[in-house]
Amino acid sequence: MTEKSAGAARTGGRAKHAYRLSGPEPDVAAAAGHHDPPPRVGFFTDTSVCIGCKACEVACKEWNAVPEDGLLLTGMSYDNTQGLGADTWRHVAFIEQRGPFGGREPGAGHEDVDVFAAARGLGAPPSSPGPDGRTELRWLMASDVCKHCTHAACLDVCPTGSLFRTEFGTVVVQEDICNGCGYCVPACPYGVIDQREGDGRAWKCTLCYDRLGVGMEPACAKACPTDSIQFGPLEELRERAASRVARLHAAGVTDARLYGESPDDGVGGDGAFFLLLDEPEVYGLPPDPVVTTRDLPSMWRHAAMAAASLAALAVAGFARRPR
Amino acid sequence: MTGSDVTRDGVQGARPGRDAPTAAHAGRRRRRRGRGEQPMVPDAEFSSYYGKPVLNRPNWAALDIAGYLWLGGLAGASSLLAAGGHARGRPALARTAKLGAAGAVSLSLGALVHDLGRPSRFLNMLRVFKPTSPMNVGSWLLAGYAPLTMAAAAADVSGRFRPAGSAATAAASVLGPAVATYTAVLLSDTAVPSWHEGYRELPFVFAGSAATAAAGLALAGVPSAQTGPARRTAVLGAALELGAFRLMKRRMGMVSEPFEQGRARGLLHAAETLTAGGAALAAVAGRRRAPAALAGAALLTGSAALRFGVFHAGVASAEDPRYTVVPQRERLEDGAG
Numbered sequence: 001m002t003e004k005s006a007g008a009a010r011t012g013g014r015a016k017h018a019y020r021l022s023g024p025e026p027d028v029a030a031a032a033g034h035h036d037p038p039p040r041v042g043f044f045t046d047t048s049v050c051i052g053c054k055a056c057e058v059a060c061k062e063w064n065a066v067p068e069d070g071l072l073l074t075g076m077s078y079d080n081t082q083g084l085g086a087d088t089w090r091h092v093a094f095i096e097q098r099g100p101f102g103g104r105e106p107g108a109g110h111e112d113v114d115v116f117a118a119a120r121g122l123g124a125p126p127s128s129p130g131p132d133g134r135t136e137l138r139w140l141m142a143s144d145v146c147k148h149c150t151h152a153a154c155l156d157v158c159p160t161g162s163l164f165r166t167e168f169g170t171v172v173v174q175e176d177i178c179n180g181c182g183y184c185v186p187a188c189p190y191g192v193i194d195q196r197e198g199d200g201r202a203w204k205c206t207l208c209y210d211r212l213g214v215g216m217e218p219a220c221a222k223a224c225p226t227d228s229i230q231f232g233p234l235e236e237l238r239e240r241a242a243s244r245v246a247r248l249h250a251a252g253v254t255d256a257r258l259y260g261e262s263p264d265d266g267v268g269g270d271g272a273f274f275l276l277l278d279e280p281e282v283y284g285l286p287p288d289p290v291v292t293t294r295d296l297p298s299m300w301r302h303a304a305m306a307a308a309s310l311a312a313l314a315v316a317g318f319a320r321r322p323r
Numbered sequence: 324m325t326g327s328d329v330t331r332d333g334v335q336g337a338r339p340g341r342d343a344p345t346a347a348h349a350g351r352r353r354r355r356r357g358r359g360e361q362p363m364v365p366d367a368e369f370s371s372y373y374g375k376p377v378l379n380r381p382n383w384a385a386l387d388i389a390g391y392l393w394l395g396g397l398a399g400a401s402s403l404l405a406a407g408g409h410a411r412g413r414p415a416l417a418r419t420a421k422l423g424a425a426g427a428v429s430l431s432l433g434a435l436v437h438d439l440g441r442p443s444r445f446l447n448m449l450r451v452f453k454p455t456s457p458m459n460v461g462s463w464l465l466a467g468y469a470p471l472t473m474a475a476a477a478a479d480v481s482g483r484f485r486p487a488g489s490a491a492t493a494a495a496s497v498l499g500p501a502v503a504t505y506t507a508v509l510l511s512d513t514a515v516p517s518w519h520e521g522y523r524e525l526p527f528v529f530a531g532s533a534a535t536a537a538a539g540l541a542l543a544g545v546p547s548a549q550t551g552p553a554r555r556t557a558v559l560g561a562a563l564e565l566g567a568f569r570l571m572k573r574r575m576g577m578v579s580e581p582f583e584q585g586r587a588r589g590l591l592h593a594a595e596t597l598t599a600g601g602a603a604l605a606a607v608a609g610r611r612r613a614p615a616a617l618a619g620a621a622l623l624t625g626s627a628a629l630r631f632g633v634f635h636a637g638v639a640s641a642e643d644p645r646y647t648v649v650p651q652r653e654r655l656e657d658g659a660g
Contacts (some may be wrong), residue, residue, distance in 0.1 A: 153514065306527045
């Protein structure tokens, strides 16, 4: 098994692009066999302006007619959605942190704040405690979504071809093909896709494929009141994100970092990437995800060697003359 | 925030452990290098979102999928014993192995279809050929292999179409080892830490386990005058399985922990004991019927316990964010210098 033959199988040998299992892929739609595709689109989710209103969750559910995903109170701050799954395609995480944010974070508790002392602390390094050594509360909110990976493990392992790469470079499940084998579920390094109970098939964000087709932006981005969720051509979003991080760093928010924007990462870059204010794992995101199929050629080689060992072992078993 | 109230009598209704970890208290490993405050438990602490798993766990039913892994191995290696017995004049061994392969692969196909969310669409597996999907490759393998085992068994039992039966027996023995080992790729080609990290050794573990299962079936079901090759296959298979499994766990680092915990621990200890004991008993049993049958039963059970143990360990590793986050964090820090 070579990566090349994998590509030929996927594209029927028509496309000029070889199908790669990992690494940067500048034209992901063409590599999947689309001729003259439109620019790749995606999301840039800037969590520094997310206000946790969950309009994205609601808009997604309404537009895509996603069923109810469980009514319970978790005690996890204001998050009763818990995580992405078959019936949750946008998930707003709430993280309450107490730490020495140095007066830089307004936080939630304003009781007995000496505003003059706090103002004196504004020039201090961000990680130092406030002037009186106290710590403050800060609230991180982030709207998570399918990453529409450049190298999507769910798509690679799907045995039926139900998961496919659209002309926009996004990854979509065809629900009339999916036979509910569930292989995509453990393949996803982000824990996005899942099988719907009582339905059996796998479901996830389609990046509103139906809306894209008629030139509309996805429902979540449309509904976001602060433009925390920005939709557009991926190249443009990456530029916008880089300048946003530079502005935040200049303003003293040194924790700001981009997540999933680099084409050199383990999944070849995400179609939906994020600006975070803490480590990815704090938001429930894997710090260094790698598409599992990167190692697939080596897996097949090892399995072939093991198969040969098994055959050799049986031959050895029969090596003596029959008694 | 815990939703608690501060009253004159103290804090009421506090729910400890509900606060998300903060940047300052996350205790990441880089803090061990002497900068800033020292975490209390350097190796165990890591950040997560309320302890929620990063991955979605596989929804596969253990009985269906771990059972399928076992039956697939039993069938694949039985086809080798069948071809060997067929070629080297051991008809009873050949017949048991052929029937075993056909029966096991039929049951395994049933388990696979049963586990689908939409069983009526199982043929969609064959609407494309897709080498990037081990499940698709496996479906094509089984589509070719299962009819061969049935033809081989039918020809043997009926005594008719002997040349076709011989050809089917030989062809099944070519595909059999692939059926027995591709299942390791099926598990490894996921983001499940304890399955993926073992991708180099797991095919050898499954190859050895397949050999012991097939040898076990032969020992239990064949007159002992013809079980010589099965006894040797049992010993060699057990050595391969146990050796590769130990090597795998050693090379996996912390993601080998799920193999030593919970349900997987008991199953894998049982697997080791039954496989090693069964192989040893097979080696010394000679032509005595009862010890050979006992060894066969132990080997069959041991192989099944191994597959269920590996299955449960993987699911446990997906359910605990530690096994996703910590190795990735270490990789980042090693890469950063």
